[in-house]
Amino acid sequence: MCSGSFAKCLGITLIPLSIVCVVCNILLFFPGGNSVENDYITGEVWFLGGILGSGVLMIFPIPVFLGLKNNDCCGCCGNASCGRRFAMLSSILFAAIGVLGAGYSVTISALAISKGPLCQYKSGTETIWNYPFLSEDYLSNKDLWSMCLAPEGVVEWHLSLFSVTMVMGLIQAILCAIQVVNGLLGALCGDCCGCCETRAGAV
Incomplete structure:
Protein backbone atom coordinates (compact mmCIF):
# COMPACT_ATOMS: atom_id res chain seq x y z
CA MET A 1 0.00 0.00 0.00
CA CYS A 2 1.26 3.54 -0.77
CA SER A 3 2.34 5.46 2.30
CA GLY A 4 -0.03 8.23 1.22
CA SER A 5 -2.99 5.86 0.86
CA PHE A 6 -2.28 4.44 4.30
CA ALA A 7 -2.15 7.95 5.75
CA LYS A 8 -5.54 8.68 4.17
CA CYS A 9 -7.00 5.63 5.91
CA LEU A 10 -5.63 6.92 9.21
CA GLY A 11 -7.17 10.35 8.58
CA ILE A 12 -10.58 8.86 7.79
CA THR A 13 -10.45 6.81 10.99
CA LEU A 14 -9.59 9.86 13.10
CA ILE A 15 -12.72 11.73 12.04
CA PRO A 16 -15.38 9.66 13.89
CA LEU A 17 -13.07 9.32 16.90
CA SER A 18 -12.82 13.11 17.15
CA ILE A 19 -16.58 13.52 16.83
CA VAL A 20 -17.21 11.00 19.61
CA CYS A 21 -14.77 12.78 21.94
CA VAL A 22 -16.32 16.19 21.29
CA VAL A 23 -19.84 14.85 21.91
CA CYS A 24 -18.73 13.14 25.14
CA ASN A 25 -17.15 16.36 26.41
CA ILE A 26 -20.32 18.30 25.66
CA LEU A 27 -22.48 15.71 27.46
CA LEU A 28 -20.23 15.97 30.51
CA PHE A 29 -21.51 19.51 30.98
CA PHE A 30 -24.84 17.87 31.85
CA PRO A 31 -23.94 15.49 34.72
CA GLY A 32 -26.33 12.57 34.87
CA GLY A 33 -28.13 14.10 31.89
CA ASN A 34 -29.24 17.04 34.06
CA SER A 35 -28.75 20.75 33.64
CA VAL A 36 -26.91 22.13 36.68
CA GLU A 37 -25.16 25.34 37.67
CA ASN A 38 -21.60 25.76 36.46
CA ASP A 39 -20.26 25.44 40.01
CA TYR A 40 -21.63 21.88 40.16
CA ILE A 41 -19.87 20.61 37.04
CA THR A 42 -16.77 18.46 37.59
CA GLY A 43 -13.64 20.60 37.24
CA GLU A 44 -11.91 18.41 34.65
CA VAL A 45 -14.80 18.96 32.24
CA TRP A 46 -13.74 22.60 31.93
CA PHE A 47 -10.29 21.58 30.70
CA LEU A 48 -12.06 20.50 27.48
CA GLY A 49 -9.94 17.43 26.90
CA GLY A 50 -12.38 15.95 24.40
CA ILE A 51 -13.13 19.22 22.62
CA LEU A 52 -9.65 20.73 22.46
CA GLY A 53 -7.31 17.75 22.65
CA SER A 54 -9.18 15.13 20.64
CA GLY A 55 -11.25 17.61 18.65
CA VAL A 56 -9.71 20.98 17.75
CA LEU A 57 -6.09 19.80 17.63
CA MET A 58 -7.10 16.95 15.30
CA ILE A 59 -8.09 19.60 12.75
CA PHE A 60 -4.37 19.86 11.94
CA PRO A 61 -3.40 16.23 11.22
CA ILE A 62 -6.67 14.98 9.69
CA PRO A 63 -6.66 17.10 6.47
CA VAL A 64 -2.93 16.55 6.07
CA PHE A 65 -3.34 12.78 6.32
CA LEU A 66 -6.27 12.85 3.89
CA GLY A 67 -4.26 14.83 1.32
CA LEU A 68 -1.10 12.75 1.44
CA LYS A 69 -2.40 10.23 -1.08
CA ASN A 70 -1.88 12.89 -3.74
CA ASN A 71 0.85 14.90 -2.06
CA ASP A 72 3.31 12.07 -1.66
CA CYS A 73 3.15 11.24 -5.35
CA CYS A 74 3.82 14.32 -7.43
CA GLY A 75 4.63 16.98 -4.89
CA CYS A 76 2.59 18.62 -2.18
CA CYS A 77 -0.45 20.80 -2.81
CA GLY A 78 -0.14 20.19 -6.53
CA ASN A 79 3.36 21.68 -6.65
CA ALA A 80 5.64 19.13 -8.28
CA SER A 81 8.77 20.94 -7.10
CA CYS A 82 7.81 20.42 -3.49
CA GLY A 83 8.48 16.71 -3.63
CA ARG A 84 6.69 13.71 -2.22
CA ARG A 85 9.41 13.07 0.33
CA PHE A 86 8.99 16.51 1.88
CA ALA A 87 5.21 16.04 1.98
CA MET A 88 5.59 12.81 3.94
CA LEU A 89 8.24 14.31 6.19
CA SER A 90 6.10 17.34 7.00
CA SER A 91 3.20 15.04 7.96
CA ILE A 92 5.30 13.88 10.92
CA LEU A 93 4.97 17.33 12.49
CA PHE A 94 1.19 17.27 12.17
CA ALA A 95 1.08 13.71 13.46
CA ALA A 96 3.06 14.87 16.50
CA ILE A 97 0.44 17.58 17.10
CA GLY A 98 -2.20 14.86 16.99
CA VAL A 99 -0.28 12.78 19.53
CA LEU A 100 -0.02 15.77 21.87
CA GLY A 101 -3.72 16.58 21.51
CA ALA A 102 -4.80 13.00 22.11
CA GLY A 103 -2.35 12.73 25.00
CA TYR A 104 -3.89 15.82 26.60
CA LEU A 134 -10.85 11.55 46.68
CA SER A 135 -9.85 9.12 49.41
CA GLU A 136 -12.08 6.24 48.31
CA ASP A 137 -11.46 3.57 45.68
CA TYR A 138 -14.87 3.93 44.07
CA LEU A 139 -13.79 2.13 40.90
CA SER A 140 -13.52 -1.23 42.65
CA ASN A 141 -16.39 -0.65 45.08
CA LYS A 142 -19.61 0.10 43.27
CA ASP A 143 -21.49 0.32 46.58
CA LEU A 144 -19.84 3.69 47.19
CA TRP A 145 -21.58 5.19 44.19
CA SER A 146 -24.76 5.64 46.22
CA MET A 147 -22.93 8.31 48.25
CA CYS A 148 -23.74 10.79 45.47
CA LEU A 149 -27.28 12.03 46.09
CA ALA A 150 -27.41 14.45 43.16
CA PRO A 151 -27.30 14.72 40.21
CA GLU A 152 -28.94 11.34 39.81
CA GLY A 153 -26.71 8.81 38.01
CA VAL A 154 -23.76 11.21 37.96
CA VAL A 155 -21.15 8.53 38.79
CA GLU A 156 -22.14 6.26 35.90
CA TRP A 157 -22.37 9.29 33.59
CA HIS A 158 -18.98 10.61 34.65
CA LEU A 159 -17.22 7.26 34.48
CA SER A 160 -18.67 6.10 31.16
CA LEU A 161 -18.14 9.36 29.23
CA PHE A 162 -14.62 9.98 30.51
CA SER A 163 -13.76 6.32 29.85
CA VAL A 164 -14.97 6.59 26.25
CA THR A 165 -13.00 9.81 25.78
CA MET A 166 -9.88 8.19 27.22
CA VAL A 167 -10.15 5.10 25.01
CA MET A 168 -10.83 7.17 21.88
CA GLY A 169 -7.91 9.43 22.77
CA LEU A 170 -5.62 6.44 23.16
CA ILE A 171 -6.64 5.17 19.73
CA GLN A 172 -6.04 8.62 18.23
CA ALA A 173 -2.59 8.78 19.81
CA ILE A 174 -1.72 5.35 18.43
CA LEU A 175 -2.93 6.24 14.93
CA CYS A 176 -0.96 9.50 14.92
CA ALA A 177 2.12 7.68 16.23
CA ILE A 178 1.74 5.17 13.40
CA GLN A 179 1.70 8.06 10.93
CA VAL A 180 4.96 9.33 12.42
CA VAL A 181 6.53 6.00 11.44
CA ASN A 182 4.66 5.91 8.11
CA GLY A 183 5.74 9.46 7.29
CA LEU A 184 9.33 8.67 8.11
CA LEU A 185 9.26 5.57 5.91
CA GLY A 186 7.58 7.51 3.12
CA ALA A 187 10.21 10.23 3.33
CA LEU A 188 13.09 7.76 3.35
CA CYS A 189 11.77 5.28 0.79
CA GLY A 190 9.63 7.56 -1.35
CA ASP A 191 7.07 4.76 -1.83
CA CYS A 192 4.49 6.06 -4.27
CA CYS A 193 3.25 3.01 -6.15
CA GLY A 194 4.48 4.55 -9.38
CA CYS A 195 1.59 6.97 -9.74
CA CYS A 196 3.81 9.71 -11.10
CA GLU A 197 5.03 7.42 -13.77
CA THR A 198 1.44 6.45 -14.59
CA ARG A 199 0.43 10.07 -14.95
CA ALA A 200 3.48 10.82 -17.09
CA GLY A 201 2.63 7.95 -19.37
CA ALA A 202 -0.91 9.17 -19.75
CA VAL A 203 0.18 12.63 -20.96
Whole structure:
Protein backbone atom coordinates (compact mmCIF):
# COMPACT_ATOMS: atom_id res chain seq x y z
CA MET A 1 0.00 0.00 0.00
CA CYS A 2 1.26 3.54 -0.77
CA SER A 3 2.34 5.46 2.30
CA GLY A 4 -0.03 8.23 1.22
CA SER A 5 -2.99 5.86 0.86
CA PHE A 6 -2.28 4.44 4.30
CA ALA A 7 -2.15 7.95 5.75
CA LYS A 8 -5.54 8.68 4.17
CA CYS A 9 -7.00 5.63 5.91
CA LEU A 10 -5.63 6.92 9.21
CA GLY A 11 -7.17 10.35 8.58
CA ILE A 12 -10.58 8.86 7.79
CA THR A 13 -10.45 6.81 10.99
CA LEU A 14 -9.59 9.86 13.10
CA ILE A 15 -12.72 11.73 12.04
CA PRO A 16 -15.38 9.66 13.89
CA LEU A 17 -13.07 9.32 16.90
CA SER A 18 -12.82 13.11 17.15
CA ILE A 19 -16.58 13.52 16.83
CA VAL A 20 -17.21 11.00 19.61
CA CYS A 21 -14.77 12.78 21.94
CA VAL A 22 -16.32 16.19 21.29
CA VAL A 23 -19.84 14.85 21.91
CA CYS A 24 -18.73 13.14 25.14
CA ASN A 25 -17.15 16.36 26.41
CA ILE A 26 -20.32 18.30 25.66
CA LEU A 27 -22.48 15.71 27.46
CA LEU A 28 -20.23 15.97 30.51
CA PHE A 29 -21.51 19.51 30.98
CA PHE A 30 -24.84 17.87 31.85
CA PRO A 31 -23.94 15.49 34.72
CA GLY A 32 -26.33 12.57 34.87
CA GLY A 33 -28.13 14.10 31.89
CA ASN A 34 -29.24 17.04 34.06
CA SER A 35 -28.75 20.75 33.64
CA VAL A 36 -26.91 22.13 36.68
CA GLU A 37 -25.16 25.34 37.67
CA ASN A 38 -21.60 25.76 36.46
CA ASP A 39 -20.26 25.44 40.01
CA TYR A 40 -21.63 21.88 40.16
CA ILE A 41 -19.87 20.61 37.04
CA THR A 42 -16.77 18.46 37.59
CA GLY A 43 -13.64 20.60 37.24
CA GLU A 44 -11.91 18.41 34.65
CA VAL A 45 -14.80 18.96 32.24
CA TRP A 46 -13.74 22.60 31.93
CA PHE A 47 -10.29 21.58 30.70
CA LEU A 48 -12.06 20.50 27.48
CA GLY A 49 -9.94 17.43 26.90
CA GLY A 50 -12.38 15.95 24.40
CA ILE A 51 -13.13 19.22 22.62
CA LEU A 52 -9.65 20.73 22.46
CA GLY A 53 -7.31 17.75 22.65
CA SER A 54 -9.18 15.13 20.64
CA GLY A 55 -11.25 17.61 18.65
CA VAL A 56 -9.71 20.98 17.75
CA LEU A 57 -6.09 19.80 17.63
CA MET A 58 -7.10 16.95 15.30
CA ILE A 59 -8.09 19.60 12.75
CA PHE A 60 -4.37 19.86 11.94
CA PRO A 61 -3.40 16.23 11.22
CA ILE A 62 -6.67 14.98 9.69
CA PRO A 63 -6.66 17.10 6.47
CA VAL A 64 -2.93 16.55 6.07
CA PHE A 65 -3.34 12.78 6.32
CA LEU A 66 -6.27 12.85 3.89
CA GLY A 67 -4.26 14.83 1.32
CA LEU A 68 -1.10 12.75 1.44
CA LYS A 69 -2.40 10.23 -1.08
CA ASN A 70 -1.88 12.89 -3.74
CA ASN A 71 0.85 14.90 -2.06
CA ASP A 72 3.31 12.07 -1.66
CA CYS A 73 3.15 11.24 -5.35
CA CYS A 74 3.82 14.32 -7.43
CA GLY A 75 4.63 16.98 -4.89
CA CYS A 76 2.59 18.62 -2.18
CA CYS A 77 -0.45 20.80 -2.81
CA GLY A 78 -0.14 20.19 -6.53
CA ASN A 79 3.36 21.68 -6.65
CA ALA A 80 5.64 19.13 -8.28
CA SER A 81 8.77 20.94 -7.10
CA CYS A 82 7.81 20.42 -3.49
CA GLY A 83 8.48 16.71 -3.63
CA ARG A 84 6.69 13.71 -2.22
CA ARG A 85 9.41 13.07 0.33
CA PHE A 86 8.99 16.51 1.88
CA ALA A 87 5.21 16.04 1.98
CA MET A 88 5.59 12.81 3.94
CA LEU A 89 8.24 14.31 6.19
CA SER A 90 6.10 17.34 7.00
CA SER A 91 3.20 15.04 7.96
CA ILE A 92 5.30 13.88 10.92
CA LEU A 93 4.97 17.33 12.49
CA PHE A 94 1.19 17.27 12.17
CA ALA A 95 1.08 13.71 13.46
CA ALA A 96 3.06 14.87 16.50
CA ILE A 97 0.44 17.58 17.10
CA GLY A 98 -2.20 14.86 16.99
CA VAL A 99 -0.28 12.78 19.53
CA LEU A 100 -0.02 15.77 21.87
CA GLY A 101 -3.72 16.58 21.51
CA ALA A 102 -4.80 13.00 22.11
CA GLY A 103 -2.35 12.73 25.00
CA TYR A 104 -3.89 15.82 26.60
CA SER A 105 -7.37 14.31 26.27
CA VAL A 106 -6.25 10.99 27.75
CA THR A 107 -4.49 12.71 30.67
CA ILE A 108 -7.51 14.84 31.58
CA SER A 109 -9.83 11.83 31.31
CA ALA A 110 -7.56 9.66 33.47
CA LEU A 111 -7.37 12.37 36.14
CA ALA A 112 -11.15 12.82 36.11
CA ILE A 113 -11.76 9.07 36.43
CA SER A 114 -9.26 8.80 39.28
CA LYS A 115 -10.75 11.80 41.10
CA GLY A 116 -14.40 10.93 40.60
CA PRO A 117 -17.31 13.29 39.94
CA LEU A 118 -18.40 16.40 41.77
CA CYS A 119 -21.72 15.63 43.45
CA GLN A 120 -23.94 16.31 46.42
CA TYR A 121 -23.45 13.98 49.36
CA LYS A 122 -23.76 13.81 53.13
CA SER A 123 -20.72 14.69 55.22
CA GLY A 124 -21.64 14.15 58.84
CA THR A 125 -24.88 16.00 59.40
CA GLU A 126 -24.41 18.33 56.43
CA THR A 127 -25.22 17.87 52.76
CA ILE A 128 -22.46 19.38 50.64
CA TRP A 129 -21.17 19.54 47.06
CA ASN A 130 -17.66 18.18 46.71
CA TYR A 131 -15.62 15.19 45.50
CA PRO A 132 -16.55 12.30 47.83
CA PHE A 133 -14.19 9.75 46.26
CA LEU A 134 -10.85 11.55 46.68
CA SER A 135 -9.85 9.12 49.41
CA GLU A 136 -12.08 6.24 48.31
CA ASP A 137 -11.46 3.57 45.68
CA TYR A 138 -14.87 3.93 44.07
CA LEU A 139 -13.79 2.13 40.90
CA SER A 140 -13.52 -1.23 42.65
CA ASN A 141 -16.39 -0.65 45.08
CA LYS A 142 -19.61 0.10 43.27
CA ASP A 143 -21.49 0.32 46.58
CA LEU A 144 -19.84 3.69 47.19
CA TRP A 145 -21.58 5.19 44.19
CA SER A 146 -24.76 5.64 46.22
CA MET A 147 -22.93 8.31 48.25
CA CYS A 148 -23.74 10.79 45.47
CA LEU A 149 -27.28 12.03 46.09
CA ALA A 150 -27.41 14.45 43.16
CA PRO A 151 -27.30 14.72 40.21
CA GLU A 152 -28.94 11.34 39.81
CA GLY A 153 -26.71 8.81 38.01
CA VAL A 154 -23.76 11.21 37.96
CA VAL A 155 -21.15 8.53 38.79
CA GLU A 156 -22.14 6.26 35.90
CA TRP A 157 -22.37 9.29 33.59
CA HIS A 158 -18.98 10.61 34.65
CA LEU A 159 -17.22 7.26 34.48
CA SER A 160 -18.67 6.10 31.16
CA LEU A 161 -18.14 9.36 29.23
CA PHE A 162 -14.62 9.98 30.51
CA SER A 163 -13.76 6.32 29.85
CA VAL A 164 -14.97 6.59 26.25
CA THR A 165 -13.00 9.81 25.78
CA MET A 166 -9.88 8.19 27.22
CA VAL A 167 -10.15 5.10 25.01
CA MET A 168 -10.83 7.17 21.88
CA GLY A 169 -7.91 9.43 22.77
CA LEU A 170 -5.62 6.44 23.16
CA ILE A 171 -6.64 5.17 19.73
CA GLN A 172 -6.04 8.62 18.23
CA ALA A 173 -2.59 8.78 19.81
CA ILE A 174 -1.72 5.35 18.43
CA LEU A 175 -2.93 6.24 14.93
CA CYS A 176 -0.96 9.50 14.92
CA ALA A 177 2.12 7.68 16.23
CA ILE A 178 1.74 5.17 13.40
CA GLN A 179 1.70 8.06 10.93
CA VAL A 180 4.96 9.33 12.42
CA VAL A 181 6.53 6.00 11.44
CA ASN A 182 4.66 5.91 8.11
CA GLY A 183 5.74 9.46 7.29
CA LEU A 184 9.33 8.67 8.11
CA LEU A 185 9.26 5.57 5.91
CA GLY A 186 7.58 7.51 3.12
CA ALA A 187 10.21 10.23 3.33
CA LEU A 188 13.09 7.76 3.35
CA CYS A 189 11.77 5.28 0.79
CA GLY A 190 9.63 7.56 -1.35
CA ASP A 191 7.07 4.76 -1.83
CA CYS A 192 4.49 6.06 -4.27
CA CYS A 193 3.25 3.01 -6.15
CA GLY A 194 4.48 4.55 -9.38
CA CYS A 195 1.59 6.97 -9.74
CA CYS A 196 3.81 9.71 -11.10
CA GLU A 197 5.03 7.42 -13.77
CA THR A 198 1.44 6.45 -14.59
CA ARG A 199 0.43 10.07 -14.95
CA ALA A 200 3.48 10.82 -17.09
CA GLY A 201 2.63 7.95 -19.37
CA ALA A 202 -0.91 9.17 -19.75
CA VAL A 203 0.18 12.63 -20.96
